[in-house]
Amino acid sequence: MPRLDRLPEANRKTLLTAPVQLNESAPFVPLAKPLATARVSIVTTAGLHRRGDKPFGPGEQTYRVIPVDTRDADVVQSHTSIGFDRTPLMRDLNITYPIDRLRELASRGVIGGLAPNGYSFMGALRDVAKVASETGPEVAARLRADGADVAVLTPT
Amino acid sequence: MLARALESAGIATTSISLVREHTEKVKPPRALFVPFPFGHAFGRPNAPELQHRVLRAALDLLSAPSGPVLSDFPDDAEPGDQPPAPRQASAIPAAAVASDAVTEVGEFLARHEQWQGKNGGRTAFGLSGLPASRFEEVVRFLQGFADGAAVADMSGRPAGVTLPAFIRWCADDLKTLAFEGHMAMHPEAGGDEIARWFWGTTAVGQLLRRVRDRLDASDDPAWKAAAFGVAR
Numbered sequence A: 001m002p003r004l005d006r007l008p009e010a011n012r013k014t015l016l017t018a019p020v021q022l023n024e025s026a027p028f029v030p031l032a033k034p035l036a037t038a039r040v041s042i043v044t045t046a047g048l049h050r051r052g053d054k055p056f057g058p059g060e061q062t063y064r065v066i067p068v069d070t071r072d073a074d075v076v077q078s079h080t081s082i083g084f085d086r087t088p089l090m091r092d093l094n095i096t097y098p099i100d101r102l103r104e105l106a107s108r109g110v111i112g113g114l115a116p117n118g119y120s121f122m123g124a125l126r127d128v129a130k131v132a133s134e135t136g137p138e139v140a141a142r143l144r145a146d147g148a149d150v151a152v153l154t155p156t
Numbered sequence B: 001m002l003a004r005a006l007e008s009a010g011i012a013t014t015s016i017s018l019v020r021e022h023t024e025k026v027k028p029p030r031a032l033f034v035p036f037p038f039g040h041a042f043g044r045p046n047a048p049e050l051q052h053r054v055l056r057a058a059l060d061l062l063s064a065p066s067g068p069v070l071s072d073f074p075d076d077a078e079p080g081d082q083p084p085a086p087r088q089a090s091a092i093p094a095a096a097v098a099s100d101a102v103t104e105v106g107e108f109l110a111r112h113e114q115w116q117g118k119n120g121g122r123t124a125f126g127l128s129g130l131p132a133s134r135f136e137e138v139v140r141f142l143q144g145f146a147d148g149a150a151v152a153d154m155s156g157r158p159a160g161v162t163l164p165a166f167i168r169w170c171a172d173d174l175k176t177l178a179f180e181g182h183m184a185m186h187p188e189a190g191g192d193e194i195a196r197w198f199w200g201t202t203a204v205g206q207l208l209r210r211v212r213d214r215l216d217a218s219d220d221p222a223w224k225a226a227a228f229g230v231a232r
Helices: A009-017 A087-091 A099-107 A129-146 B002-008 B020-026 B048-063 B101-118 B132-146 B163-185 B191-201 B203-216 B221-230
Strands: A039-044 A048-050 A063-067 A075-077 A117-121 A150-154 B012-017 B030-033 B069-072
Touching: A039 A099, A039 A129, A048 A063, A063 A129, A087 B163, A087 B191, A099 B048, A117 A129, A129 B002, A150 B002, A150 B048, B002 B012, B012 B020, B012 B048, B020 B030, B020 B069, B030 B048, B048 B069, B101 B132, B101 B163, B101 B203, B132 B163, B132 B203, B163 B191, B163 B203, B163 B221, B191 B203, B203 B221
Parallel strands: A039 A117, A039 A150, A150 B012, B012 B030, B030 B069
Antiparallel strands: A048 A075, A063 A117
């Protein structure tokens, strides 16, 4: 789950009729170095940001920066759609933003390290034209400037 | 779609997918489909071993020589252990509540302090821009709004935040105070159980239903959107 066949009819219909890009192939960049030397960042579409940052409005195609030294206690979520369960995120940021797990992998030498910033977009976007043409490429440029090799993308 | 934009700019991406049907169409470069409900992308909260297995499976896709790659997380998340999605307010009968929402929010605040004490200060509270200490006042403001007060506004509404957006964030912060406080008392309570408690038995839950009704009665789409986010 959410295996669609296990969702209530209304939710299944909403998802199946949602406008979704149809692509034939994907851009593909092989990871140029061993994972154990790669710097990893998280890019999430869960509408997370630091407390005090401007909350995301519904449908907003902007992003927020989450510096890697941000405490878990200072991250909030303004994607507050009541269509999903928010209590797991209240209990544990890592349910969608696995920053502590990445720190553990870095200390075990599985990954080379964490990039200096994570990035966050709003969830449940129907119109993504500006993300594709503008804010997505902007975050890509920032990741490169950060020295990030890998982005782990996480949903709500 | 975002993964494709990043990958096109030279960043190797790996994505967690919650809706396989969408991922099959969008074709991100590398995606791991996980069999978990919305809100549970890495399995379960405070389950680091499970979270590690999901994360490692996603990172393992980086060794694929070509793409797109869509892989399935092997666990079917302990069959029978799937937390049900929380019911919506309209599916939960509202009991008559004797207590007053202002008194009740005082109780929520006390429990919420315990929650933060137990969780290293972690809280999802903080969208309205107002401190928790002002939430009795927030409840009085929302009561006035729900009752149809002609000039229902509150000092401290941040510049640039519209009234319906502010009401939405206040409602979200109220839910957070209530939910996290409830979890401090009932650590094992799931999302659906908490929704039934909140919408079914609390004065604040009943107040938010009335706030929703006033927002929804407006012809302004921004008010209707806020109503949809407060309760449905």
